Amino acid sequence: MATGGAIGRGPAAGGSVSPPAARAAPRLTLRQRESLAALASLLPAFLLVGVVVWWPTAQAFARSVTDWNGMTARLVGLANYRAILGSNEFWTALRTNVVFALAIPGILVVCLVVAVLLFEQVPGWRFFRSVYYVPTILSAAVVGMLMRILFATNGPVNNLLGRVGLASLQLPWLSTVPTAFVVLLFVFYWQTLGQGVLIFLAALSAVPQDLIEAATLEGAGWWQRLVGVIIPQLVPAIAYFVVFNLVWAFVGLFAIVYTVTGGGPGYGTTSVDLYIYRKAFEQGQLGYASALSVVLFLIVLVISAAQVRLFDRYTTTD
């Protein structure tokens, strides 16, 4: 360690300490040594990600055109994809994800309104900010189980509705598809409020104060300042929130759907990721499940591409 002395002393990073300086160092330029050090630094990370993420992802593509049971795979061409696109189950599952995606504007507005109210800094606002975040840190699985209990037919929600004279709203929440979606979206909103509020509060405090003062001097009222000056400044934060939740709506539903409804009634609230899980780990159709996961990956890819475009636009017009 004491000799040599460049940051780029490759072999030392690998951990084999014998006499590294003598063997590796003398004939190498500084630049080559730095490259060796970089190689040694990157290798473990790329090895781990390569073996556990990239290779299986490539496998998912390769196996998606086969009939695969984990041991033997038989090439079937595009049969899996044809079966997927022709099956009601897939479209029903995709509908679940789309319902969540379409619910994003609603929670976006709620979060914006609450953030603006908090930003008025009425007494107690810090307390409220902390409280709203508590549901966000809990596990979606735990929250899902909790909500299943709350919305059970004999559960507390129906009990409370009865007590306040709203007996007509005492529904078998989880037994019909529309009401099951009401519960699922409630869970989504309940867990997302804290995240949205924090993001928008941070964005609000980053709005340059002189912009607001200038508008005030020109005679803009509270509402005009909000819509004309402040909201446009929040657009990058809004874009981030929407894209984050859009991706989540397609790949993050497993835990809450699994726990709240189990995907039912029937396939009514099954999301695509839960559908993949059932096909692969309960029915053993690994080729079909692989094709499904490729389809899901492509959907996410399209959303991500749109995201990159979106963010490029905001960073260049900055």
Add this chain to the structure above:
Amino acid sequence: MQRAHHPLVQLAIQLVLAALAVVALYPIVFMALNAFKTSLAYMTNPVGLPPGFSYVENFQAMVVRFDVLRLFANTAWYILLALLLSHAVSVPASFALAKLDFPFRGALRTAMIATMIVPAITMLVPVYVMLANWGIVNSYWSVVLVWAALAVPGNVFLLSSLMRGIPREVLEAARTDGAGYLEALLRIVLPLSLPGLLTVTIFNVTTWWNDLLIPLVFLQSDETKTVTVAAATIMGRFSLDTPLLLTGLLFASVPPILLYVLLQGQIRKGLVIGAVK
């Protein structure tokens, strides 16, 4: 914005905020209160207060029947191993991508970061088959490997962005003082990256503690399960005894809540980094 309000406006705002706070907290309070009820007391009145807080059989059952302490130990152990593994590979990689000069640096960084968009579910089936062939399915090593690997791209993204801020001169100075690569990494880069490392650690720990999918798929026997998976599976089998199930959910919720109470500021900063950068 405007901080001086008419008292009525202020009151109206507070009322709206308070109503939302009730909605946010009620399910959690409900969970905590009903853990102290018998199954019968719950069925007669699911919304009222428990008759007292001396009924702790649900908590005892958690410890004795469900061995909740072992579930906690399992989860903590898996998380610790995954953290060690992901940090051990992420920190040097981030340093190299941020501060070293070598061919294809940009391309390698892009490749690593682009991996963030691969959904876990996409690679899950093939990785399951692969780890089954390695014979480590149903061993916690499978969960540790998958957790760590999936965390690396995001961790490298954040850490390397932060490490770019380390002044080149600091590293040059260390080099002229005779510090080798490893020394520079451990004595200069690592201490300067501690705040970022803490953010990443909090994020990883909560993600893994709350994860259902991966431990559910890879760990089949009850004694290897994590707290979250146990709450959604083993304890769910006792859903007729709702207070018992609620007690289990309460156990699973306490660590994230504690972490949040202790590290609120850090967590807020960590969440917001992505949004403002």
